[in-house]
Amino acid sequence: MDAVKRERRRIFSLALVMAFVSFSILSIAFYFLYEASLKDQQGRLLESVKSHARLIEQIGVMEEAEGLGAETAIDKTLAVLINSHSLYAGFGRTGEFTFGKREGDTIVFLLGHRHYDMQTPKPVPFNSGFAVPMQKALSGYSGPMLARDYRGKMVLAAVEPVMLGGRKFGMVAKIDMEEVREPFIKAVGIAVTSASIIILIGILVFLRVGGLLVTRIQESELGREEAEHVLRQSEERYRLLVENISDIVFLYRLLPEAGIEYISGSAEGVIGYSPEEMYANPDFGLMVVHPDDRQKLEALITGNADWEALLVLRWMHKDGHTVWIEQKSTPIYNEQGELSAIHGIARDVTARVLAEYELKRTVLALRILSECNAALISIAGEKELLEAVCKSLVETGGYLLAWVGLVAEDEVKSVRPAASAGKDEGYLDVINISLADPERSKGPTGVALKTGIASKVDDIATDERFVPWRDEALKRGYRSSVALPMEYGGKVMGALNIYAARPYAFSVGEIAPFQELANDLAFGLNRLKERKEKELADKALVERLRMEQMVVELSRLFASSSEVDLNRMLEVIGKGVNANRAYIFRLRESGTVMDNTHEWCKPGTEPQIENLQGLEASVIPWWMAKLNWNEDIVISDVDTLSDEASAEKAILQPQHIKSLIVVPVNNRENRLTGFMGFDDTENRREWRPEDSRLLRIAAEMLSVHFARTESEKLLRESELRFRSVTETATDAIISADHEQRIITWNPGATRIFGYTEEEMLGTPLPNLIPDLFSPKHVAGVVEREKNGSFNKRHLIAQIVELNGKNKAGDLFRAEVSISSWEVGSKKYYSLIIRDVTRRKKQEEELKRSNEELKRAVATIEQSQMLLLRSEKLASVGTLSAGVAHEILNPLNIIGTITQLMLMEEKRKAEKENLEEIMVQIQRAAKITNNLKLFARQRKMEIKPVDINAMFDHTIALLEHDLNLDNITVERDFTPGLPMVSADEDQLTQVALNLLTNSRDAMKLRRKGTITITTSPAADGGVDIRFCDTGPGIPKEIIGKIFDPFFTTKEPGKGTGLGLSVTYRIIEEHNGSIRVESLEGVGTCFIIHLPKGGEKLPDARNT
Structure with missing residues (x-):
């Protein structure tokens, strides 16, 4: 009996040890699972807070790049952050993001809390022991931590400092430890309960078996066979239990010889081999493990492994594919202490491992996308941008090779590598x-370029599409690849190619962000191209404006006075084109000799004016022939002049002249009177057309100046001659008595009036005055007699110009000086009369010349204004494209995150908020796409268009909606209108814009009429009047309605682009559009479309 009791105590103790060991293993397993989950949670929080921090900093940088001050940029960035935070409560049940700053010794939270003080969070003392994560972030710490938050609760947090405009902020992502631990506590409870039940059943079974064994010992001699039968039944029940669980239970024997002692039947469903096949192969335990993981198994066998750790191995399925196994092994030692066997439980975790890998690759792809988008913003060169993207794919993504191929403009459409990174090796x-060769374009790169769809090769070694390049690829270790088309604006401009070292490296989740990267790269290249084109256009515009400013300055020089500073004029044009010398040559009266009359020299350039006097024109025959033919002389390199200009070359080279431009200066009869030009004595240069044009304008102004100077010279000579005539009595000098009778008459008067002295003596003076002005003259004399003075309004008593009448009755202009004197009591008058008819004609001619010059200056200034307006509109379009794309990227990211959150189980209120976010994202995307539509330049498809039919079709599209608003459309179409050459789709857009605007204007009145009138135009085109009975347009804004983004509609009802697009379309068709409007009556748009391509004047408003 004592032996039986001892056996029973031993069996009971063994059962307790088994229970203790089981609970210990369970506790250790849960501890490691908890630690692993906690680290994973920390990693996700840290990655999330870092990505949010960098995104906020990038938004701040973009705001500062808009030209805003640092404080304004910070305010705008915080406004965007606060608005976004208000739409997102947080993750999980207690998770939230906080954002704050330090003010003195307190922490100020800038975002609302999730738990309390929600909208107006209170400041927390910096060293209070509360809000420790934010305190660490503001102190510059970055990483995960366990600490107390602003409520004093223990949280798992990830912190990251944020720099905005040189100021330090802190960002924290946190979640309550209660929520982190909650699933593990529940799992521990369930596991402990389940384990307790299983262990209890096992103990009962064990005790039952043990009891039977004791009974058998006690009754060994009476029932050994019965006891053995009971034992076999027990073993069978245990085996039945093991065989019916999904996990694999195995016993691997090491001594005396290696082999599988036992493995449960569930293994066949996991790796495809039956237990019998495994038992038959002594090396199966090693063979089934993937070659790269066998060292882990060998570590177990040699006893160098951690038996408590879960081991993840790759087992090879019978059909060849890989199965990921997680196993827990327990060593079994013999009496000598040698490791004799390994007992273990294994589980198929392939789905989990692949999901984790897929998630990691997708996150990595998104990280690469973020890095490359940052490069798109910061890098200004095409090659540098492409190389940065390839480098990011190789260094961050871990791929073997990345390269960008662009389609060359050659006959075979070859694909030219534009940039690469990684293992190229030639x-x-x-x-x-x-692309022109079917065999060499069937690979992923060719397919992507031809179809515009991403193409991948999962295994280069077996895929037939990769045959032309397989050997070279395998030689360098490439096993899989993907080609992503770079598409922008419906055009594939190249392909982004990525090569990996393992087969099946590219999943759908990974390809999607890479495709977005390729499209972003296409946009970036297009943006760089547009930026370069804009820089060239801006440079041309600046140069054109500079030229026009010089023209204006020259115009002012010539218009300011008769004394023009010609040296200053030469300085203006010389500096304007960066010449070394500018000069004027004038031909003498003979036309065979010339002189350098004016010269300007750049500092450091030797003047030549003294050496260039009295030159014979015959020494430069080629030069003079071109000038006499009114041709410009443009020489880029004097050394390359032809033999026919050898004489000129011999003169220019000693003066060290490398290149020059010379234009003729002609008189009004278009006869050569000289020339002007400028030299470059330092460089050979290609002169621009603008340089010649500037010199031509200056030459024309100089011609006008010389003509005016000649006229003034003639006028001065005329005056001098008249003075001489006065002295020699060639001017009319007439005297009259108090009765206005002529008493003296000189030969000059005879010459002017045609009367002889005998004919005029004693005749009334008014006979020389035209009948129209004679009464005024008499009235002046009467007033003088009466008051002793003349009224200045009358023609006498002044030096005046008036009309005279000669003997033939002809009128002429004369300058008259009247004076009076008294002899005794009688008054006498003297008149000095000069015929100024010729001078007046010259002055009128000079005045007309000045008026023409002023009109030319006004035309130049108007052209400059129109050019600036056009460039401004083009700049708005370019900016809209860039902004639209930069807005769509974050919108896509926000939309993706929102859709992922919608896929999770959410409370009803949270789901409604997320759905509202999606609605607003779609609305923002629609507005942004309108901006892209405004910015997009599309090639017009010109064809004959029937205007009446086009309007009929457009009206039919909207007529139902118009009728619902009680708006009628009246057609007043002229039959048989001529066809116009135009883009019908764009004209339909014009009609839709005008119909929609009229409908919106009359909607509130619930009644209205739209009248469309068409008629033929005088130039063979078509005139269109589009009138409505709406409220009309106020006068103060009618001049702005065609400006981009100007709208009178309520916020959210319009973008202000409709009429801008309409104006641009009409302008591109060389037509005109103007508006007439009367408040309270209605508005009319008057459109003219020419039949051909003639350019019409701009007439936007009346």
């Missing part, structure tokens, strides 16, 4: 991809 030099 591969790109030998691939020779050609």
Whole structure:
């Protein structure tokens, strides 16, 4: 009996030890699972807070790049952050993001809390022991931590400092430890309960079996066979339990010889081998493990492994694919202490491992996308941008090779590698991809370029599409690849190619962000191209404005006075084109000799004016022939002058002149009177057309100046001659008595009036005055007699110009000086009369010349204004494209995150908020796409268009909606209108814009009429009047309605682009559009479309 009791105590103790060991293993397993989950949670929080911090900093940088001050940029960035935070409560049940700053010794939270003080969070003392994560972030710490938050609760947090405009902020992502631990506590409870039940059943079974064994010992001699039968039944029940669980239970024997002692039947469903096949192969335990993981198994066998750790291995399925196994092994030692066997439980975790891998690759792809989008913003060169993207894919993504191929403009449409990074080893030099060759374009790169769809090769070693490049690729270790088309504006401009070292490396989740990267790259290249084109256009505009300013300055010089500073004029044009010398040559009266009359020299350039006097024109025959033919002389390199200009070359080279421009100066009869030009004595240069044009304008102004100077010279000579005539009595000098009878008459008067002295003596003076002015003269004399003075309004008593009448009755202009004197009591008058008819004609001619010059200046200034307006509109379009794309990227990211959150189980209120976010994202995307539509330049498809039919079709599209608003459309179409050459789709857009605007204007009145009138135009085109009975347009804004983004509609009802697009379309068709409006009556748009391509004047408003 004592032996039986001892056996029973031993069996009971063994059962307790088994229970203790089981609970210990369970506790250790949960501890490690908890630690692993906690680290994973920390990693996700840290990655999330870092990405949010960098995104906020990038938004701040973009705001500062808009030209805003640092404080304004910070305010706008915080406004965007606060608005976004208000739409997102947080993650999980207690998770939230906080954002704050330090003010003195307190922490100020800038975002609302999730738990209390929600909208107006209170400041927290910096060293209070509360809000420790934010305190660490503001102190510059970055990383995960366990600490107390602003409520004093223990949280798992990730902190990251944020820099905005040079100021330090802190960002924290946190979640309550209660929520982190809650699933593990529940799992522990369930596991402990389940384990307790299983262990209890096992103990009962064990005790039952043990009891039977004791009974058998006690009754060994009476029932050994019965006891053995009971034992076999027990073993069978245990085996039945093991065989019916999904996990694999195995016993691997090491001594005396290796082999599988036992493995449960569930293994066949996991790796495809039956237990019998495994038992038959002594090396199966090693063979089934993937070659790269066998060292882990060997570590177990040699006893160098951690038996408490879960081991993840790859087992090879019978059909060849890989199965990921997680196993827990327990060593079994023999009596000598040697490891004799390994007992373990294994579980198929393939789905989990692949999901984790897929998630990691997708996150990595998104990280690469973020890095490359940052490069798109910061890098200004095409090659640098492409190389940065390839480098990011190789260094951050871990791929073997990344390269960008662009389609060359050659006959075979070869694909030219534009940039690459990674393991190339000459591969790109030998691939020779050609879209025109079916064999060499069937690979992923060719397919992506031809179809515009991403193409991948999962295994280069077996895929037939990769045959032309397979050997070279495998030689360098490439096993899989993907080609992503770079598409922008409906055009594929190239392909982004990525190569990996393992087969099946590219999943759908990974390809999606890479495709977005490729499209962003296409946009970036297009933006760089547009930026370069804009820089060239801006440079041309600046140069044009500079030229026009010089023209204006020259105009002012010539218009300011008769004394023009010609040296200053030469300085203006010389500096304007960066010449070394500018000069004027004038031909003498003979036309065969010339003199350098004026010269300007750049500092450091030797003047030549003294050496260039009295030159014979015959020494430069080629030069003079071109000038006499009114041709410009433009020489880029004097050394390359032809033999026919050898004489000129011999004169220019000693003066060290490298290149020059010379234009003729002609008189009004278009006869050569000289020339002007400028030299470059330092460089050979290609002169621009603008340089010649500037010199031509200056030459024309100089011609006008010389003509005016000649006229003034003639006028001075005329005056001098008249003075001489006065002295020699060639001017009319007439005297009259108090009765206005002529008493003296000189030969000059005879010459002017035609009367002889005998004919005029004693005749009334008014006979010389035209009948129209004679009464005024008499009235002046009467007033003088009466008051002793003349009224200045009368023609006498002044030096005046008036009309005279000669003997033939002809009128002429004369300058008259009247004076009076008294002899005794009688008054006498003297008149000095000069015929100024010729001078007046010259002055009128000079005045007309000045008026023409002023009109020319006004035309130049008007052209400058129109050019600036056009450039401004083009700049608005370009900006809209860039902004639209930069807005769509974050909108896509926000939309993706929102859709992922919608896929999770949410409370009804949270789901409604997320759905509202999606609605607002779609609305923002629609507005942004309208901006892209405004900015997009599309090639017009010109064809004959029937205007009446086009309007009929457009009205039919909207007539139902118009009728619902009680708006009628009246057609007043002229039959048989001529066809116009136009883009019908764009004209339909014009009609839709005008119909929609009229409908919106009359909607509130619930009644209205739209009248459309068409008629033929005088130039063979078509005139269109589009009138409505709406409220009309106020006068103060009618001049702005065609400006981009100007709208009178309520916020959210319009973008202000409709009429801008309409104006641009009409302008591109060389037509005109103007508006007439009367408040309270209605508005009319008057459109003219020419039949052909003639350019019409701008007439936007009346």
